[in-house]
Amino acid sequence: MNQEADLPTIFGSIRAQQPCLWVNPERTAAEEGGAPVEVDVDEAELRMLRAAPLLHRLWPESVSVHQAVTSPLVDVDRLSHSLGSEPELGRWLLKADHQLPVAGSVKARGGFHEVLAVAEGLALSNGLMSPGGDLLVLATEPARALFRDHSVVVGSTGNLGMAIGLLSSALGFTSIVHMSRDAKEWKKKRLRDAGVSVIEHSGDYLNAVARGREAARQDRHAHFVDDERSPDLFSGYAAAASELGPQLEAHGVTVDSEHPLFVYLPCGVGGAPGGITFGLRRLFGPDVYCFFAEPVGAPCMVTQMASGRSEPFSIADIGLDGHTEADGLAVGQASELVAPLMRSRVAGIYTLTDDQLFTLLRRLDDSEGFEIEPSAAAGAAGPLILGHSRTGRAFLRGSGLARVMPAATHVIWTTGGALIPAEERRAYLQHARQLHADLRFDDV
Numbered sequence: 001m002n003q004e005a006d007l008p009t010i011f012g013s014i015r016a017q018q019p020c021l022w023v024n025p026e027r028t029a030a031e032e033g034g035a036p037v038e039v040d041v042d043e044a045e046l047r048m049l050r051a052a053p054l055l056h057r058l059w060p061e062s063v064s065v066h067q068a069v070t071s072p073l074v075d076v077d078r079l080s081h082s083l084g085s086e087p088e089l090g091r092w093l094l095k096a097d098h099q100l101p102v103a104g105s106v107k108a109r110g111g112f113h114e115v116l117a118v119a120e121g122l123a124l125s126n127g128l129m130s131p132g133g134d135l136l137v138l139a140t141e142p143a144r145a146l147f148r149d150h151s152v153v154v155g156s157t158g159n160l161g162m163a164i165g166l167l168s169s170a171l172g173f174t175s176i177v178h179m180s181r182d183a184k185e186w187k188k189k190r191l192r193d194a195g196v197s198v199i200e201h202s203g204d205y206l207n208a209v210a211r212g213r214e215a216a217r218q219d220r221h222a223h224f225v226d227d228e229r230s231p232d233l234f235s236g237y238a239a240a241a242s243e244l245g246p247q248l249e250a251h252g253v254t255v256d257s258e259h260p261l262f263v264y265l266p267c268g269v270g271g272a273p274g275g276i277t278f279g280l281r282r283l284f285g286p287d288v289y290c291f292f293a294e295p296v297g298a299p300c301m302v303t304q305m306a307s308g309r310s311e312p313f314s315i316a317d318i319g320l321d322g323h324t325e326a327d328g329l330a331v332g333q334a335s336e337l338v339a340p341l342m343r344s345r346v347a348g349i350y351t352l353t354d355d356q357l358f359t360l361l362r363r364l365d366d367s368e369g370f371e372i373e374p375s376a377a378a379g380a381a382g383p384l385i386l387g388h389s390r391t392g393r394a395f396l397r398g399s400g401l402a403r404v405m406p407a408a409t410h411v412i413w414t415t416g417g418a419l420i421p422a423e424e425r426r427a428y429l430q431h432a433r434q435l436h437a438d439l440r441f442d443d444v
């Protein structure tokens with residue numbers, strides 16, 4: 001079968017690894033296509049709130065007793081000036097998930113939620129608590145004794161392994177993270193220091209995931225966290241919307257058809273940006289426009305979605321090998337749970353070169369002092385791509401949004417970075433200072 005027959009013209013740019021913007025022609029005002037019944041966003045919001053005292057008990061220095069997994073929403077005027085925005089484009093805010101406690105990345109939302117759901121489920125079925133009860137029970141000795149006989153397993157090269165590994169091991173689970181051998185040394189050390197078993201595999205990330213899944217399948221007492229299709233991860237990410245809503249209000253931001261909200265989300269397999277988009281569309285309906293950002297080397301979501309196919313379609317099918325410095329986004333195949341749910345919900349997807357990611361990382365550091373990782377910088381180009389590129393301007397004109405752009409709000413979601421060691425960060429910045437990637441997107 002010819003995989004490449006009838007692909008839309010944007011595949012010329014995708015295959016050539018040139019930055020591009022894809023606007024979703026199937027986005028609808030009313031969301032279509034419900035999530036599987038296992039996705040329960042209300043329950044996830046509640047569970048994350050209920051978990052605050054527990055997480056505070058586990059990490060009193062880093063977690064507030066009232067609001068466990070939250071990050072600030074901040075004004076970033078200096079960043080918008082530094083990148084050459086103009087008032088006609090609207091206001092820029094930044095959602096600082098790179099500062100999320102303990103895990104230091106957006107994975108604290110989905111990852112912590114899944115571990116909490118597993119722990120709560122076990123405590124319930126073993127009579128340690130009743131439904132809706134106090135989650136502090138999960139930190140008591142009877143619960144620890146129960147968790148010791150259970151393992152939580154995940155395959156990950158980075159942030160997901162960190163979030164799952166740190167919380168499951170803090171609760172007393174046997175915690176196992178499968179990694180590829182070339183994963184960063186400091187990540188393995190950090191996990192091992194926290195009591196996590198790190199199992200290294202030759203080959204790539206996908207191989208590590210497959211080996212983890214296989215190992216867990218043979219063990220009745222093992223729970224495998226499946227980055228590609230887990231509803232609990234997804235609903236944990238979606239719960240972020242209920243946090244952003246009041247924060248926008250506190251900043252005096254209204255969201256309606258005269259005041260559209262644009263949100264820019266770095267995308268790997270799609271769980272985090274997809275879950276957040278799902279939650280935001282529930283909250284704001286058609287007036288929120290979520291755009292995903294991917295590296296040109298691993299643009300799995302735009303490949304899947306722009307192809308228009310419902311069967312899996314990967315970057316390997318168009319001859320890309322997935323190489324990128326943005327290791328949080330180096331994924332070849334989009335999540336089969338998420339892609340169909342984005343069909344009516346996501347506004348579009350853009351891609352950036354690694355050099356552009358590093359240049360954005362430097363601008364975020366220089367202008368605002370934010371310590372982020374390359375993947376997490378991808379959202380910062382969003383307002384420029386939308387407002388300045390040929391494709392973006394055509395979209396704004398065609399949809400009637402051009403008129404209301406001065407009243408628009410842009411939210412750049414920075415997804416990770418707090419755990420990056422100082423030495424590593426210096427190397428990122430040093431590399432970035434040698435680059436002068438083009439951040440004008442007129443031709444995109």
Ligand SMILES: *Cc1c(COP(=O)(O)O)cnc(C)c1O
Pocket residue numbers: 105106107159160266267268269270271272273328329373375376415416417
């Ligand atoms: C995981 C991750 C993402 C993307 O999340 P997916 O669920 O893989 O799409 C973005 N940024 C950072 C820093 C991440 O670790």
